[in-house]
Amino acid sequence: DGGITQSPKYLFRKEGQNVTLSCEQNLNHDAMYWYRQDPGQGLRLIYYSQIVNDFQKGDIAEGYSVSREKKESFPLTVTSAQKNPTAFYLCASWGGREQYFGPGTRLTVT
């Protein structure tokens, strides 16, 4: 089945540690995206990438970093510089007229 996978579903980290969230797609889509969602809020764009080895900052990129070494993969690193990293993170790709989403990773930092 084609789709987007994110692992793990739940992730716990101590404050001060970097953590990398994985995102893999087998939809052969060029464009991939990372969003952050806080409780009761909409989705906010962190980073996006149209092609391999290139990516652009979204609206809330501070404290995050990404890489795009392969078309299928777009991992997101939440660095210790991110002041409020606890959130729900959604990876997405664009195909045809719509955006496809992964199941999300819920990150808790204590």
Next chain:
Amino acid sequence: AQKITQTQPGMFVQEKEAVTLDCTYDTSDQSYGLFWYKQPSSGEMIFLIYQGSYDEQNATEGRYSLNFQKARKSANLVISASQLGDSAMYFCAMRVRENYGGATNKLIFGTGTLLAVQP
């Protein structure tokens, strides 16, 4: 500025009744797209319906229809015959294009409406 506004933080509806979720948008682009997504408590984002700015007919997908009023810049979602499984968060979103690596699509989301369907 390009923006999506959803003014209803929460809504209640009786099972089997219809409900309208409001969405207004702001853009100066002539070409744009409007989407509705459903997010159940599991967190997944489920695509419901799409309306292009040049589409003259309102979009429909099963029990979902989009009431598109271009002059008023509104794109309300109508759910007919509500079911208990419709209880979820609903997001309105607008596709905008940027010239980056070719034309890149981005979605701007509203803050969502939490719908509760009562038996």
